[in-house]
Amino acid sequence: MGMKNRFARRAALFTLSALLLLEPLAAIGETAPAQTAEESTAAEQTYQYYALTTVALKVRRRPEKDAPGIGSIAKGATVFILEMTDENWALVEYGERSGYIQRQYLEYVTPYDGAAVAQEEQQKEFSADTGSFREAYIAYAVKEAGLRSEPNEDSKWILTIPTYKQVTVSVVDGDWCYANYQGHLGYIRCDSLFKWDRLVADAGEIPGLDILPLLVFVNHSTNLYSMEDNSVLKTINPGAAIACYEKDAMGRYQLPYWRTTGYIREEDVAYVMPVADYETAQPGELISVMSTYYAVGVTTVNYQGRNWNIHLASSMINGYVLQPGENYDQYQVIGPYRKSTGYHSAPIMKKDALTGYGGGTCQVNTTFYITNIQVPIVVTHRVVHADVGIYYAKKGFDAAVGGGDINLTLTNTLPYAIRYQFFDSDGVLTCCIFRDGE
Numbered sequence: 044m045g046m047k048n049r050f051a052r053r054a055a056l057f058t059l060s061a062l063l064l065l066e067p068l069a070a071i072g073e074t075a076p077a078q079t080a081e082e083s084t085a086a087e088q089t090y091q092y093y094a095l096t097t098v099a100l101k102v103r104r105r106p107e108k109d110a111p112g113i114g115s116i117a118k119g120a121t122v123f124i125l126e127m128t129d130e131n132w133a134l135v136e137y138g139e140r141s142g143y144i145q146r147q148y149l150e151y152v153t154p155y156d157g158a159a160v161a162q163e164e165q166q167k168e169f170s171a172d173t174g175s176f177r178e179a180y181i182a183y184a185v186k187e188a189g190l191r192s193e194p195n196e197d198s199k200w201i202l203t204i205p206t207y208k209q210v211t212v213s214v215v216d217g218d219w220c221y222a223n224y225q226g227h228l229g230y231i232r233c234d235s236l237f238k239w240d241r242l243v244a245d246a247g248e249i250p251g252l253d254i255l256p257l258l259v260f261v262n263h264s265t266n267l268y269s270m271e272d273n274s275v276l277k278t279i280n281p282g283a284a285i286a287c288y289e290k291d292a293m294g295r296y297q298l299p300y301w302r303t304t305g306y307i308r309e310e311d312v313a314y315v316m317p318v319a320d321y322e323t324a325q326p327g328e329l330i331s332v333m334s335t336y337y338a339v340g341v342t343t344v345n346y347q348g349r350n351w352n353i354h355l356a357s358s359m360i361n362g363y364v365l366q367p368g369e370n371y372d373q374y375q376v377i378g379p380y381r382k383s384t385g386y387h388s389a390p391i392m393k394k395d396a397l398t399g400y401g402g403g404t405c406q407v408n409t410t411f412y413i414t415n416i417q418v419p420i421v422v423t424h425r426v427v428h429a430d431v432g433i434y435y436a437k438k439g440f441d442a443a444v445g446g447g448d449i450n451l452t453l454t455n456t457l458p459y460a461i462r463y464q465f466f467d468s469d470g471v472l473t474c475c476i477f478r479d480g481e
């Protein structure tokens with residue numbers, strides 16, 4: 044069977060959960076208005092090819108491996124190619140935007156025939172079933188969420204998902220995802236869900252997750268300012284390591300601070316280490332980084348104990364190497380949380396106690412968790428503090444540790460060994476993942 048025929052056959056058998064989330068095809072469904080001849084011609088001129096992805100791919104702003112990402116496309120998805128820019132990159136449509144993906148991860152690249160694709164899609168009926176539904180993520184309704192028949196606000200309302208109920212998600216595309224709630228399939232707005240975790244490594248990026256592209260080191264005592272009013276949020280010690288976004292036009296390195304946005308100034312930065320693309324990273328390169336912030340200067344014994352526990356727990360993880368396919372258990376690495384293992388009494392989040400040994404280790408675990416999920420590492424078990432979350436992380440992105448079932452486990456699903464490194468500098472806790480090796 045020729046490559047073109049193989050692609051056409053595979054495209055015809057594609058699950059609706061993947062196809063309908065792509066706007067070019069969704070616009071051709073039974074409920075869409077008919078295209079005029081001019082509109083049809085314009086569409087045919089827009090797309091040059093269509094293809095399948097062989098891996099989960101980042102969509103980048105520029106045809107460069109270190110360019111900022113604007114999202115990701117799942118493995119096995121159909122992509123619509125606007126232009127083959129060179130032998131390495133293709134410009135593709137991504138939601139309402141366009142971006143660049145690497146051509147080496149495409150297969151069955153076929154010239155786009157708008158009329159043929161439209162005819163093929165018009166012959167399909169809305170007949171998704173659980174047999175064709177791929178379980179890629181789990182998530183929870185952050186409020187009452189609507190399950191709809193199509194990915195738009197004007198489509199039929201299938202049912203209401205109660206607050207905090209779990210759904211399974213197959214595909215994420217832009218603002219919408221294709222999901223299963225108790226056997227009912229449909230579309231949900233991504234911002235109606237939280238507490239996302241991947242079930243498979245190639246699911247793609249997690250909606251709402253901050254992915255930080257830089258690790259910067261400050262050169263002196265530095266103020267961290269609020270993006271809202273330029274007030275001082277925190278003063279940072281010389282040499283502190285901080286996860287940041289790329290420098291903006293005003294020379295500010297923006298960063299997530301608690302549940303708001305802060306920044307440090309360009310003149311306060313001594314050194315910048317970029318995060319490498321995990322797919323092409325070389326041994327020794329940084330592939331993920333995250334910072335959280337905690338209070339210092341509090342003189343009570345309990346808060347001194349919390350800061351000590353943060354330093355102790357993060358130091359236990361430092362240098363830990365996780366081989367490909369190997370499982371990680373946080374309790375086995377930093378537990379048990381007792382006086383006999385070096386932990387101090389500190390504030391904890393527990394219904395029947397205000398303090399306990401190991402208070403502060405949850406912030407270490409949360410920082411560690413967010414760093415891991417920025418790359419395709421699968422978390423196999425996680426427990427949040429409460430549905431409202433915790434102040435030092437975005438809602439739904441915290442991870443608690445404690446006794447029994449309150450733990451974090453994961454599997455290194457990358458094709459190489461990784462090494463963890465923490466930087467802890469009086470109120471700034473930064474976790475890094477490096478590709479291990481020489």
